[in-house]
Amino acid sequence: MIPSLCHLMVDPNIDVREIAASTLIVIFWHLGENVLSSIRKRQLIPEPKFQMLMTRFNEAQMNGNHVSSNTPTTSQRTGRSSRRSHLPQKPLLTPRSNRGMVGSRKGQLLEEQENSTSVPSWQRASSVPAHKRPLIVSAKGSSSAGSVSDEAFQRAFTEVPKCNVFSSKQLKDQISEACAVLENTDLDWSRRMIALKTLRSVIIGGGLDYSDFSEEVREMQAALLTSVKDLRSQLCREACVTIAFFCERLGLVMVHVIDALMPTLISLMQNSAKVMATSAQLALQYVVKYVCSARLLPHLQTAMSSKSKEIRRNTASLFLMALTLWESRTVEKNMNIFLECIKASINDADPETRRTGRELFMQLDQEYKKQADMLYKALDPSKQRTLPGFVSQSSSSQSIISERDALPISQRNAAYVLHKASPSYYSGRSTSDIDPGAVRRVTNRTVRTASKWGGPLQQVNGTPSTTQMRTSAAQRLSSASQKFVSSLRRVPPTPTNYVRSQPGSRSSSPASRFPARIPPRSQMSSRTKIQIDEPEDHASVSSDSFRFETMELATALSCCASSSTTEKKEGLKALFTIISSDKQVNEMDLKKIVERLTPLIVEAAHKLLQPLTDTLIALVRRYHEELNDWLNLLIPKLVNKCSTEVLPSNLEKYRILMEAVRTSFDPEKQLYAICKFIRDPVRNNVSVKTKHGLLMYLHDLMRGMDSAPSMNQSEVRQAVSKIFQWVDDPKNICLMAISEKVVCDMFHLNASDFTSMLATFPNDLKDRLQTIVRKNSFCLSTGNGINTNEARVGILETTAQINDFVDRRTGLPISSPRVSPQLINGLARSPYDSIPLRRASREDQSGSLSGYILDPQGFADDPEQQEELITKIGEELSLHNQRSEERQRAMSVLSQITRDNLFSLWDKHFKMIFLLLIETLKDSDENIRRMALKLLKEICYAQASRFNEFAEMALMRVLDACTDESKLVVTAAEECGGVLATHVSSATCRRVLLAIIKSDVGEPKIHIAIKLLTKVIESLSATELELILDEVAPPIVDTYNYVSSSIRKESVVCLVAMIMLVGEEHMAPYLSELNKGKQKLIDVYVKRMKGIFE
Structure with a gap:
């Protein structure tokens, strides 16, 4: 037994x-x-x-x-x-x-x-x-066995060990110790649970009273991620409790951490263990409720396409919560995501998700009626009838799919009822003889006819022959839509192009099948508004009334792939109509269109060139922001065709197309795309004519650029080297003149970056480039408004761009020793010079910000107030070595709006703010220098991605500040450098720091560079470090033999960090160069570090 x-x-x-x-x-x-x-x-x-x-x-x-x-x-x-x-x-x-x-x-x-x-x-x-085992989990029914309740979460928030925080150091120590325990998965799980509770107890014990706490939050990201991924349900639940508690207490401060945790939390919702699934669901509810950031939406949007119904069901509920609780401004900015996910919820296979989708639509209809109307019209009639307020009709004449029938009763008026009863609404035809099979046969037969496309818009969005069967489209398309079609085509369509069919013996003549006019706006409900009286409203008929179907797009693309030139031409006309219509093409369909058009550019015959050019111009002008990745293929192919074309008429078409590409896309992205093509050894094996065409395109592009892109990029450097490899070939002697123009254009666009780039070239190429710039210094390059003779003054001055910017902002007198009078007069005016400096009543009469009262809520919602404030701050920071108190106040205000995420105009003003702060690091007042470094650190925390473009300049200036006379400034510089090392591109940091370590710039700089390199290495994974060991390890081994003891000590710390990541076996070849005493010392430090982790 x-x-x-x-x-x-x-x-x-x-x-x-x-x-x-x-x-x-x-x-x-x-x-x-x-x-x-x-x-x-x-x-x-x-x-x-x-x-x-x-x-x-x-x-x-x-x-x-x-x-x-x-x-x-x-x-x-x-x-x-x-x-x-x-x-x-x-x-x-x-x-x-x-x-x-x-x-x-x-x-x-x-x-x-x-x-x-x-x-x-x-x-x-x-x-x-x-x-x-904890007592939080309840099991009162088989369906909810193991689930976690919100009440249990609330109780668990405060069931933590007592922890009082009395100083910033104690705060950092507590958090660091807890994070170290959580990241060590080899420790007992009970210790890690206590560590999670300790993180909550730090907040309860007063951790929020210290300003450093927000900085420590990011340090918890890896620890929380490791805990959420743990397979033990109790530990995972405790991590979810901690995340929910932090979101409730910290709000938007958690946005960066949550951004990293969202994918894991979403995947947990389908876990078979109810404890883990419900914990993740509750944690995400707290996230959506308290972290109201648009950065959550892409994760939720991806979750709506998951194969798991549990994930889709809960994600729909999270969208409902966001739509209900979030501010209108945030929802409106991301309305496309909300509309797409509401539609997906309504069409979902899971009944619970569909019910939530209908609730979402109700909420949308209450708050945003216009968007709800647009979404309603995009739904299938069967889905429209499921929405609240729909009443189906039973008679045969009323069983036709009609948008009027789909209206909620509250929105129908008397005019609608009268119009519905009129025979003209049914177009003179009985509705009982409409056979769905006949509809499909007629539609298919129409598609296969010789002139299948007729007028492009009629076929793609419904021809008269197919539209009469799709009664919902028949109510929308009439003479107004036909006029709109005519306005889109190069040649107005003739009536003979229409393919008409008359299924059914009782069909009336084609002319009687459509109503003579559409009822005016006042006689229609809000869901079927159509304007036909105003010519400018014709486009809205397409945008608001119908959406082209995927089937029709697929047909157009298949015609473009046909071997028949006629079918290709018809397909291109259809694509042109789809692209030109007001209806937005989604990203997936855009990718299909691009993949189909790319080979046509190469093989385009003379007969196809006109429709192909029209289609491509319409595509790049409307969707250039979504097609930046296409530039790397598009520009070289167009340049190649233009360079090899002999017919003048065709050549002119290609030139028009290339001009549309040049003016539509971002010039900086075009520059980088061409440079990537030039440096590619596989793709750049082209003829001399194509090379000349690429350089000419580059020359014309840079002449028209107003802004100064970053030139000191690997793509640009390698492209310049490749260009001069071309020039050195005797076959390419004709490229000499145009290559020199391109080099001068690069110098004029960004003298500072170009000068920094020169330092990376071999001496012979460096001298050659300098000679070219000097030789062309008396030639005018008016593309960016700068005279090259004047720019010659600063040819080797690495800070030319910063000084010029500051000089323009401050309006220095002619006698200023920093720059010549001719340079001041010749420089282009800053865009800020034309902005009147408005002084609000919040400022004092002297124009300072000392009396400025900042209303956080009103300021975040008021772009004009933000523009006014940032202009004033820029004006104050431009006054170097003057008005120290006012500049400190300006930096304090900028720090506040940066920390609290109140400033939204970073796209426009980031470069100006960055350059002014970099210039401020040279100020004579040590307090100003220290404050500028702290502000740079805070901006890097908040806007890390924007620093990648200026990472090299920022690192170099921060390293310069590390040799400052003031210890406070040095401390601030080291903290700022540590943030830069862990938040901007690791490849850029590594390149700059290794260059400093290998140079003879002095011990203080080498010391701090090794220290920052250690932080970069610690932020890498073992796999990433293994790939770059040959680049990183030898210089550090060399510095271990340095005379200075401080540098040797930092070298040991750096080597130990590498060993802890990749292991002693991978590092053995590099350490073998050291003597046994130094190797033994490294072993001691390694054993000590392992003991700490254990």
């Missing part, structure tokens, strides 16, 4: 396992230790379950509840309740009062579990010892 009972201990049914366990406890009670030792020796029960059984048996012995040894009678064996009378009762199995940290909260929750008829969760067979 005992082996059978032991086998039942692993039964899938929880009731069977419980009864088997209780029966075995009775046997242990009567037969003693012999049975226990026999079961353990024969390993009849898995060890975790045996330990659980032993715990319950020990509890029974401690409580002294003796089980009667009398043999049950026959009557006692007849019923389940009688048999259970001899089993240990539930009070016998009550957890100990000193269980973990929950002993003080048994109370009411424990009583509910003891009195429940279902099996308590802590009594289940589990690998977790019974005395360690």
